[in-house]
Amino acid sequence: MLDIAGQLHRWMEEGRAFAVGTVVSVGGSAPRGPGAALAVDSEGTAIGSVSGGCVEGAVYELCERALQDGRAVREQFGYSDEDAFAVGLTCGGVIDMMITPVPADSPQRAVLQAALSAAAGGEASALARVVHGPEELLGRALLVRADGTHEGGLGGHPELDRIAAAEARALLDAGRTGTVGLSEDGSHCPGGLTLLVETSVPPPRMIVFGAVDFAAALVRAGKFLGHHVTVCDARPVFATEARFPEADEVVVDWPHRYLRRTATDGRTVVCVLTHEARFDIPLLTEALRMPFAFVGAMGSRRTHEDRLRRLREAGLSEHELDRLRSPIGLDLGARTPEETALSIAAEVIAARRGGTGLPLTGGAEPIHRDLSAPPAPLVAGLSGSDG
Structure with missing residues (x-):
């Protein structure tokens, strides 16, 4: 229920009675994971989602029933085969639900x-x-x-x-x-x-280094994915809130110095868009030795080879260099800043979820992977920039 906390908190403050259906566990190719929730108030208003549409109607009815009788219940939904009137998951997965009433006097x-x-x-x-x-x-x-x-x-x-x-x-x-x-x-x-x-x-952080035109599009993509997005550049004429109004913060500082002092964790995404050695090498030397979820750098293949040479000279090991995703982004044929931002966002998702970056058409791999399994290797990506 915490995935719809903002809306449920407003219902709480308004004194509404409601019931919430929460995904407890999933099996197979279920569309949403544990914690996904759908809530129904006493007026019949519904918020949230537990399956992307497959069993929402049945969960809605269970919530209404729980509001009436005040009883918490468990329910499991499995495969609905080809019966159009069956309630279940056409994707072949299984979801285990908990329906909990929350009356005003609970x-x-x-x-x-x-x-x-x-x-x-x-x-x-x-x-x-x-x-x-x-x-x-x-x-x-x-x-x-x-x-x-x-x-x-x-x-x-x-x-x-x-x-x-x-x-x-x-x-x-x-x-x-x-x-x-x-x-x-x-x-x-x-x-x-x-x-x-x-x-x-x-929310996980996305730090975009380089206040360039591609950065503005990447900020929007990062926000769309739910990241707290920071833009950092040492050049005050470029790193301004006016140029990046959708960023959570815009910082004027040398990139490597800022990375040392700011709070990060294992979910942090670092995207280096400057492709200037004076900024990139000190920054990547720091970033590749920190336990980030993703470190990527923009540039042509020639720029990438020169960057690797400089990073080796700076003392980075081959194991550390293997963490660098460069040229950044999946090969979508991207050209514009928006297309390039989409290719970078796609690679960030693939790295997080263990995706291959390949088309789903004709594939045999499960669409929804077991997140407890080791991530699959990514296909080498290309950036939309040739700088």
């Missing part, structure tokens, strides 16, 4: 409102809810913050909240949503209780 309302407020405000937090176990515990919630403090409670044994908070904190540190099996006394014996732990973390 004892869980306070902790859910706190969790939704934290997520809507960009605070790192995790919400653990009982999705399998004794009926009296279903829907019980525990909010866990990044500093380890927690509020709410799951009921039952006093140790249960402490152990559940530790498990939720571990998932929060990893930025993952998933399920945890515990016994009712809090021990790690599966079969008693299943908790769905939804995590909410600040």
